[in-house]
Amino acid sequence: MSTKYTGKAMGSSILTGGIAGKFQNYVEFRGSKLIQRWRGFSVRITPVELVVQGIPEIIAIATLSFTLAGVGFKWRHIVPLGILLAVIIYLIRLLPVPFGVHAIVVCIALAGYLHSVFGTTLLRGLYAAFMTLALLIFFEYVAHAFLFNVTGLSYEVVKDNRLLWALFGWPQVVLLFATAIVVDLARRRYRRCTGGG
Numbered sequence: 001m002s003t004k005y006t007g008k009a010m011g012s013s014i015l016t017g018g019i020a021g022k023f024q025n026y027v028e029f030r031g032s033k034l035i036q037r038w039r040g041f042s043v044r045i046t047p048v049e050l051v052v053q054g055i056p057e058i059i060a061i062a063t064l065s066f067t068l069a070g071v072g073f074k075w076r077h078i079v080p081l082g083i084l085l086a087v088i089i090y091l092i093r094l095l096p097v098p099f100g101v102h103a104i105v106v107c108i109a110l111a112g113y114l115h116s117v118f119g120t121t122l123l124r125g126l127y128a129a130f131m132t133l134a135l136l137i138f139f140e141y142v143a144h145a146f147l148f149n150v151t152g153l154s155y156e157v158v159k160d161n162r163l164l165w166a167l168f169g170w171p172q173v174v175l176l177f178a179t180a181i182v183v184d185l186a187r188r189r190y191r192r193c194t195g196g197g
Contacts, residue, residue, distance in 0.1 A: 013140050050090045053166035058086040060176035065110045067180045068128035069120045143171035
């Protein structure tokens with residue numbers, strides 16, 4: 001029996017560590033039969049992962065959520081909020097809670113913050129947060145498939161090196177920021193074209 005990691009099943013994301021496949025799932029091939037195993041609890045992250053990849057990722061998530069909600073780049077709010085939420089996720093994932101709890105907490109927190117501080121509707125805030133989460137899952141899936149195929153590194157080698165594992169999460173961070181920039185530019189252009197200022 002051989003075990004192969006495709007680069008798609010388990011992600012390095014601090015947020016989607018229980019959604020995009022990071023339930024300690026792995027893929028086994030027995031003949032031609034594909035078997036997936038899932039462990040339904042969040043995986044703990046190290047302080048190195050929190051600093052190197054976790055905090056930047058949550059700041060990127062907050063940035064895209066703000067732009068999707070129409071608030072824009074409010075860095076004085078985004079950066080402190082991102083750091084706070086990253087620490088909260090870190091603490092939640094120290095607990096034996098079911099997968100996805102931390103992601104739901106972050107989405108609700110973002111929607112609540114956007115509503116209470118900037119006056120966006122809760123529905124719009126939740127839409128922005130969950131849309132960002134969906135994009136993160138997609139970006140993580142694509143980035144890991146690309147990185148594992150290009151580098152030729154095995155899942156075991158990368159996962160055993162916590163710093164390398166955290167660095168493997170940076171492409172999705174860059175893609176989140178890039179998407180936020182595109183969304184903001186598109187919204188500004190639309191407002192100019194429609195005379196909205």
